[in-house]
Amino acid sequence: MAVSAVLAASAGVASAQSSVTLYGIADIGVEYLTNAPAASGDGSVFRMSSGNMSTSRWGLRGKEDLGGGLSAIFELESGFSLDNGSTSSRLFDRSSFVGLSGGFGKLTLGRQTTPLYDTAILLDPMGFAPHYGLYRSDDILAGRADNAIKYSHSVSGLTVSGLYSFGRTGTGEVAGQSKVDRNFGGSLHYANGPVTFGVAYDEFQGTSIATRDNKDRRLLAGGSYAFGPVRAFAGYRWLKGSVATGSDFRSNLYWLGARYQATPALSLAGAAYYTDTRNSKADPMIFVVSSDYMLSKRTDLYLNVAYARNKDGSQLGLNGYGSVVAGENQTGVVAGIRHRF
Template identity: 35%
Template structure:
């Protein structure tokens, strides 16, 4: 009898401990057909991750008591059409971090999303996806940052994050100042209340070294949901001084509208203005449709056309575009989340 009681106590204690921590396996399988024509050549292909990047991941948390939690995320991207790892040099290429969360905010260490990419769904009507992806003209400067320390906090509709990426260049790695090759310092701050959501982002990225220049980008964007239609807008300024000088301005206007209970139409207009290079401006128009079949499965299709001035060579897809040419992309596919 005593042994039985002891066994029950051990099982109860074990169950209580297990209830305080969790690990989740999740992922996305997304693939579709795409046709692209850059005015000089065209291609039919199968593309992975049109609506959402194909991936699998592990995430978890442990309750440490007193409102404190340990958290982690490990996320690997892959190409569903070939089965290949998305980045041959990095297995958990999407995110890989560990951190601590409390009522006072969250601190994370590792590879994480940079501000422009992390907030894209707030100001981009295509949500950084499909043929209308804003990154075709907006300078994201990469979607993620290695060796990042971040602090995130949200309350009463306000949210924000501070980020610092260590450059890790030997002999060129001061915390501040010019002797800080590869370093990135970034932030975003936003406010969401009811149908309104607005965000301001800024990032300062030093070249990988030895330090010769820094790229600074500031973006203000948001959306307002009228119910029958949701309007999106964004404006960004990017400047690089010294080596690789750049002075560009990006703008986005877009909308999404529900179609019945399962469909969503997406429209967008993107514009890039180059203030240093003559005849290097470009614009893109796009339309898309996403139809939800279930909580996890959706069908999608989209079309975009990129128009380049004579010195611009921006692409709406994957082809290299000759300067001055237009680029057109059509895609159709299916996404399943698990």
């Protein structure tokens, strides 16, 4: 009985000092696209689509109070396709890290989002919706890095963040070759009341010894301001890189947009994303409008309508590069339901 009492008391103390939360999002809808690549050239597609406004996911997030304002934290998060229940080859493809948090800030180790991601998501009128938001014009904006050490600290709405990865894609960490697959970056963003602004830098290198000196560098800046129920957004991303192409590639990405909280339940959004490919006329553009209606605090219905304009062989579709026939325009409509738990 005494042992049982001690164990019960210990369990009570542990319960009071630590917590683990199961959370997730289930998002699915029906999508219609024109000029999708097909075996015989192009065609329209009408399909079920998972992860339209948010990637469907589940995760575990935990925190233990170590005393003196110091806590141990962890997060494990996995994405999945709701239409067929499939996952990627990684169990926790979205995040897997552990670390410490306290008055000094937060220090974490593992697979985690880059400072570029953390800043860009604040500046996108579509909130990084997979169909059809900002990162479809540059998927690295939604980047995650393996083997990463990350530090962040927030004071009165101002957040400073830095990350260093020994092997961004998991193929690095080659003995004697610290440049291989290296990734580092930092950000500064401010969010308080009607004002949000941010700036971020990201750089990564080739994934082999032969390409270790190839690098992609990105600089992102932007902001938003709320005028009553309307929040306006503007942003810019500069890119100079050679990792994917092997030779110097440059582009500028610009975007404008707004969100309007029409009623407590209904929100509307619109955005335009323009990519200026340097030394080329292949400059695609995406226009999107969105409506979202909250049935409850956890469940909403949405409708997105978008148009991708391509020219001179550009191939930016509403689901990313390569999802439309080269040089062709694309119209897309997706309607669905999202539940948060």
